Amino acid sequence: MCATCGCDHDANVTITKTGETQYKPVKPANLLQIPSPSHHHLPVSKEIQLERDILHKNNLRAKHNREHFRSKHIFSVNLVSSPGSGKTSLLERTLRDLKNEMQFYVIEGDQQTMNDANRIAATGVTAVQINTGKGCHLDADMVHRAIHQLEPAENSVVFIENVGNLVCPAMFDLGENDRVAVISVTEGDDKPIKYPDMFASAELCIINKIDLLPYVNFNVEKAKEYALRVNPNLKFLELSVTSGEGMFYWYRWLKAKAFFCFSTQLQKAG
Amino acid sequence: MHELSIVMGIVDIASEEAKRHHAHKIDSIELEIGTMAGVELDALDFAWDVGVKDTLLEHSQRKIETVEAMARCTNCDTVFKVTEPYAPCPMCDNLLLEYLSGKELRVKSLTIS
Numbered sequence: 018m019c020a021t022c023g024c025d026h027d028a029n030v031t032i033t034k035t036g037e038t039q040y041k042p043v044k045p046a047n048l049l050q051i052p053s054p055s056h057h058h059l060p061v062s063k064e065i066q067l068e069r070d071i072l073h074k075n076n077l078r079a080k081h082n083r084e085h086f087r088s089k090h091i092f093s094v095n096l097v098s099s100p101g102s103g104k105t106s107l108l109e110r111t112l113r114d115l116k117n118e119m120q121f122y123v124i125e126g127d128q129q130t131m132n133d134a135n136r137i138a139a140t141g142v143t144a145v146q147i148n149t150g151k152g153c154h155l156d157a158d159m160v161h162r163a164i165h166q167l168e169p170a171e172n173s174v175v176f177i178e179n180v181g182n183l184v185c186p187a188m189f190d191l192g193e194n195d196r197v198a199v200i201s202v203t204e205g206d207d208k209p210i211k212y213p214d215m216f217a218s219a220e221l222c223i224i225n226k227i228d229l230l231p232y233v234n235f236n237v238e239k240a241k242e243y244a245l246r247v248n249p250n251l252k253f254l255e256l257s258v259t260s261g262e263g264m265f266y267w268y269r270w271l272k273a274k275a276f277f278c279f280s281t282q283l284q285k286a287g
Numbered sequence: 288m289h290e291l292s293i294v295m296g297i298v299d300i301a302s303e304e305a306k307r308h309h310a311h312k313i314d315s316i317e318l319e320i321g322t323m324a325g326v327e328l329d330a331l332d333f334a335w336d337v338g339v340k341d342t343l344l345e346h347s348q349r350k351i352e353t354v355e356a357m358a359r360c361t362n363c364d365t366v367f368k369v370t371e372p373y374a375p376c377p378m379c380d381n382l383l384l385e386y387l388s389g390k391e392l393r394v395k396s397l398t399i400s
Contacts, residue, residue, distance in 0.1 A: 062314055062400040065304060069394045071296040071318075154289055185289035188325045213373045214325050247373040249382045 029150030032163050033131060035138035075189055078157035082192025085164060086175070092275040093175040095191050097215055098199035099208070100181030103225045105133050106258045107199065107267075108176055112140040115268060119275060120173040124163045126155040126180045133178065143167060154185040157192055172279040174271070183212035195274065201226040202235035209244035217247045221254065221270065228257040290330040293392070294338030300394045305343050310399035315348040317396045323356040323372050323389035356389025 070076070086093050096104045105125075112121055123144040125133040134146035145163045147155060160177060169175050177193060179186045198219040200208050203226055209216040216222065222244055224237060237255060244251050254270065256263030297318065305313050320326055328351065339345050356369035360376035361383045367376070369389060375382045 062398055063308070063310075065308065065397045065399060067300070067304060067394045067396055068319075069300050069304075071293055071300065071392045071394060074296065074299065152292075154292075156292070185292075188289055210373075217373065246375070246382055 030152065030159055031148045031150075032145055032159065032166055033134070033148070034143075034145045034166050035131065035134045072188070072190075075157045078161055079190035079192040082157055082161055082164065083194075084192075086192065086194065089169065089171045089173075090279050090281055091169055091171070091173055091175055092278040093177065093193045093195075094271075095177045095179060095186075095193035095196045096199060097179045097183070097186050097196060097219070098181060098201075099183050099204060102181070102199045102201040102204065103258055104178050104181070104199050105136055107223070107225065108178060109136060109140055110258050110261075110264065111267070111271070112137065112142045114264070115271075116140065116142060119272075120170055122167045122169040122173060122175045124155075124160060124167065124175065124177045126159070126178055128152065128180065149180060153180060153182050154189050155179050155191060156189045160191045174275050183208065183215045187212075187214035187218055194278065195220040197221045197223060199223045199225055200240065202229050202233050202237070204235070206236045206240035207243055209240060209247060213247040216244045216251060219248065219251060221252050223267065224253060224255045226257055226259070227255050227262060228260040290326060291334040291338050293326060293331065294334045297394055298338060298342050298344055301344055301347075301397055302342060304397055305399050308399055310343075312400050313343045313347045314398040314400055315350065316344060316394065316398075317350045317352065319352045319354055319391045319393040319395045321354040321356060321389040321391040323369065323386065324392040326392060328353075352395065354388055354391045357387040358384040358389075359387055361385055 096108070098104050108123060115121070121142045123134070123137045123142055124147060125137060125144055126147045126149060127133055128149055128151065130148070131146045134144040137144035145166045147159050147163055149155065149159070155177065167175070177191055196219045198215055198221070200222065202224065205211070224240065230237070241253055254263060254266050256267055258264070297316070301313055301316055320328070335349065356372070357366060358369050359366045360379060360381050362381035363376065363379045365376055365378045366387070376384065
């Protein structure tokens with residue numbers, strides 16, 4: 018499936034490992050061109066009942082990714098948010114603080130530039146950049162291709178930083194273990210009911226930039242109440258990547274989840 | 288605006304099926320879209336013309352069957368029509384609901400010749 022938004026085709030999607038040159042893949046031959054009409058038969062109309070799920074292809078590929086992660090005991094997180102809520106900064110700090118305890122890999126999704134992957138690479142963690150061109154979300158096929166570039170080791174954590182957008186990424190399962198939605202206190206506290214699908218499909222909601230709370234009109238309790246309306250099972254963490262406040266709880270969540278994935282391997286080995 | 292991705296998915300499904308049946312024309316296509324499927328019909332309309340250009344669907348008649356969202360309350364078992372997505376149970380205000388329908392996003396049928 019094409020991850021297009023507006024007028025593009027997925028031939029414009031590029032996946033680049035940091036340190037490598039970005040390349041534009043050759044546009045595949047258009048398989049959808051109208052074949053020349055058959056002159057052997059007179060046209061006879063025929064109805065075909067299909068009942069085919071439109072997201073079936075994406076979901077199949079997501080299932081494949083999930084199976085890949087599971088077989089290698091990898092914990093994968095799909096980070097979603099609006100642009101500017103601090104996903105990349107959260108990753109940078111997390112990787113710097115925990116890279117000696119766990120092995121990490123990062124898949125970065127943006128419309129353009131290698132900037133985010135380069136920021137991640139500066140922490141010493143291997144990253145690939147998916148540039149979606151005009152696309153507004155990552156899909157399972159892009160992530161599948163990125164996994165093959167990354168080749169993550171067993172018992173590791175793979176972060177997938179989605180394109181900053183609270184609408185479109187909600188629909189596309191990437192095969193991740195958990196979806197984490199990030200909002201920051203510089204946004205409106207009613208984001209969760211304005212963009213309910215994203216919060217309905219998340220496991221955890223991180224409220225970032227809490228060091229700025231004294232200066233902004235953001236009601237944390239109201240934001241949580243709104244988010245719980247769309248997802249009564251949602252969990253919350255309040256933190257500030259800049260000051261470090263609350264990061265301990267994020268690390269505790271991450272380690273608990275990751276070690277649970279790793280432990281299925283230990284149980285088998287034991 | 289992920290609706291163009293959705294249209295491309297529809298084009299893929301329809302073209303594959305048409306090819307399988309050696310059809311040279313898709314006369315009509317019927318879609319089934321739930322009110323909670325995350326698809327804006329206006330945006331789909333906008334994306335449709337761009338997405339189906341130069342494909343077998345370019346001149347096809349498109350029918351959309353909208354599927355109403357229905358939910359069952361996990362507390363009092365009331366089954367109700369969802370008029371506002373993610374709104375609580377009208378009987379007991381419980382938020383934990385089981386959605387019975389409304390997330391459909393399917394190609395229901397094709398007429399080919």
